Amino acid sequence: MGDTTGITSETTDAALITRWLAGDQRAASALVDRHATSVARFVVSLGERDRTEELVQDTFVRAFRAIGTFRSDSLFRTWLFTIAKRVVLDHRQSERRRREVVELQDDHVVTSYDALDGVIGDERMQQVRVAMQGLTPLQREVFTLRVTEGLPYEEIAQVLGSSAGACRVHYHNAVKAIKERVTDASV
Amino acid sequence: MRVCDDDTMQDALPDYVQGRCADETAAVVRAHLASCAACAEEAELIAHAGEVIARATPSIATTRILAAVDAARASARPATPAPASTVIRTRRWWASRPIMAAAASILVVVSLSVPTRRGTPAGTNPEVALERSMGADAPGRATTAPGAVTSVDLAGGLATLSSAQLEALLSELDALEGTVRAEPATIALPLIDTPELL
The missing domain is CATH 1.10.1740.10 (RNA polymerase sigma factor, region 2, helix turn helix motif)
Structure with a gap:
């Protein structure tokens, strides 16, 4: 039909x-x-x-x-x-x-972030979840918009009132931070 | 921690992991991942992070959202427009332009008169003083017509009036007892005949 x-x-x-x-x-x-x-x-x-x-x-x-x-x-x-x-x-x-x-202003404080607390059995995913909790709010926002929503940096900048260059830096800092924390947790 | 210097590949990883790349780009990234341990590790982390966020997101009932949107739209629609007469009746009587203008004039004159009044000797009757000090054709003389408010020629400004003239003016204002005596004969209120603007 x-x-x-x-x-x-x-x-x-x-x-x-x-x-x-x-x-x-x-x-x-x-x-x-x-x-x-x-x-x-x-x-x-x-x-x-x-x-x-x-x-x-x-x-x-x-x-x-x-x-x-x-x-x-x-x-x-x-x-x-x-x-x-x-x-x-x-x-x-x-x-x-x-x-x-x-x-304090949101961008300047690392808030307690338990939104990702869920029943995640996989150990590697647990490490990633914990690592993401350590990101700043701005890093998390940029990371989510880039990874799960696929927004280019120009559009992320529009959403967050920033510049594309700054958003790119935030994204790579977020990835680096997650990587480091997961590596530390694995040792 | 392994590091890759290929910014282009790193920028492409999120789209590759989430399956958003074009076929040609995906093939290039796949070939890079086969030889770059740093990017392979990063791609795995990105995939896990995406999964973590997806699992943490509760399912959304779109029907409730639509109901809320409909309700908001309905409440934003104008109700049946009120008749123009109703609108006019709700206007405050003192908010009409002539009355507001009259009230403002009185306030200005009274406030300018205060220093002069303070300087008047005790027991002096201002009206008597006015009669004494003014000739019939004295400039700025206050004139009173029956049933009308005293008018003073203020063309030269208040500074040209003598103390007695200002006192006389003040007396006239006092006689008004702080209120306008009557409503203006007609109050021109705009009729609202465009209900779509309500």
């Missing part, structure tokens, strides 16, 4: 956005299906595993609300990551206000 919706994996994000703006609800469904897991992985890399679903949901709500401002010269997924980062920071800020605790 043929696809009656006219939406396939070949349909571009820009075309889906146009269809959604014209009132096609299936286009929104396709966009969410296509990108929700990527956004979730990024949110986890930001250290927010416990609130992943809530934050991913907020990201899409905010994105669809502001979709008129989306410029098609950048990728929709990159734009979603930018919004996700903002959503996470906003949530942290409101939580800090509630707790009335003053903290």
Whole structure:
């Protein structure tokens, strides 16, 4: 049976956005299906595993609300990551206000990062997981966007408000740090 | 720890490991990995790291996300626009432009008059002093018409008025008891006839 919706994996994000703006609800469904897991992985890399679903949901709500401002010269997924980062920071800020605790800026502190705690039986993977916990938040974000999402450094720079060169350095420092820690753990 | 100096290969590793490379590029990277222990080790770590992140990511219920998006869109839609008359009625009476302008003028004049008033000898009736000091055609003389607020020729600025004239002006303002006597005859409020903007 043929696809009656006219939406396939070949349909571009820009075309889906146009269809959604014209009132096609299936286009929104396709966009969410296509990108929700990527956004979730990024949110986890930001250290927010416990609130992943809530934050991913907020990201899409905010994105669809502001979709008129989306410029098609950048990728929709990159734009979603930018919004996700903002959503996470906003949530942290409101939580800090509630707790009335003053903290250092995120980029300057190595937070406790237990998002990757899971039942991982493989010893080598356990070593990698522990090594990743030692990365700075910025290194983790760059590493995740590069490895699991395949973003080029220019787009990572857009998401994190940095330069492509700096992101490349962060990525290689992250890989080097993971390598060193795994090597140390193996000795 | 083994190290490779081939930046191009190192940059290509994440895409190779995740299967995102074109066939030709993948073949080149594969050939490099066969002869470079450092990159082979790095590729293994990247694969493990990707797996760790994937396992740590909870599954997402997209139906809930879509419901939230729909709810947000529905709440952002304008409700039935209120009739223009309702909108006008909700305006505060003192927020109309003529009344605000009158209030601002009174405040300015009163504030400029304070030093003069402080210098008036005790027991002096300002109106009497005004009558004494001003001739009928004295410049800047205050004139009062029945039922109208005193108007003073301020073309030369407050600095050209004598103390007595300023006192007289102050007295007139005092007589207003701090309020505007009446609403303006007509208040020109813009009618909102474009409901789509509401």
